[in-house]
Amino acid sequence: GENVEQHPSTLSVQEGDSAVIKCTYSDSASNYFPWYKQELGKRPQLIIDIRSNVGEKKDQRIAVTLNKTAKHFSLHITETQPEDSAVYFCAASTPVWSGAGSYQLTFGKGTKLSVIP
C-alpha cells in the first residue's frame, strides 16, 4: 500500500517568513495530493490540492509543488501570519485501478507549524 512520509514534524517561523513542508510518497500510481490544515480540536480542512498532471499550483499565499519522478510534493506558505499556526497534513490518494480498494487518503504524520508574532 501507499506510504507517505512528512517532514519536519515541527516548524517555527517568524511572522512574515516563509514555511515549507515536504512529503514523499511510495506508490507511483498515486495521482491526487491534498493538504489539510487542522487546528487543535477541530476538523481537518482542505487548503490546497494538486493532481499528478500538474507540477505546481498557487492560491494566494499558499503553493504546492509536485515532482512525480522523485515522488515528492511540498507545501509553501509565504508571508506567514499567526493564524497559520496549526498542524498541516499531506496526503496521497491511489486510484482503485492500481489495486487500492478505494480512493482512500493516506496521510503523513503531520507538521505542527508555529508562527511567532
Add this chain to the structure above:
Amino acid sequence: GAGVSQSPRYKVAKRGQDVALRCDPISGHVSLFWYQQALGQGPEFLTYFQNEAQLDKSGLPSDRFFAERPEGSVSTLKIQRTQQEDSAVYLCASSWGRGDNEQFFGPGTRLTVL
C-alpha cells in the same frame, strides 16, 4: 449548506462496552469514508462506502469494528467490546465523487475507553 456532522462529539466507554458513532454526510455526497486519528498522528483509513455499498473495509483493525450505511446517507461505525487501544478520534469524510477530489471532514468523535 450544512457540512458533515458527527455525533456524539465525545464518548467515554468502559472497556468491554459497545459503542455506536454516527456520521451525517453532506447531502448528495456519494462517497463516505471513516478514518481513525490517534493523538498526534495523521488520520488512518478504516472503511469506504459508495452509496450504500461498503466497497473497502481493508482498514478496519479487527472484527470488533463494523460499519454500515443502509440508505446511502447516514453511516454508523460500531465498535464492539471496546479496548483501551480503541481510544482515538473517529473522523468521517464525504465526497461528491469517488474520493479523489476534496473529502470534507466532520468534527470527529473523541472516544475514550477506560
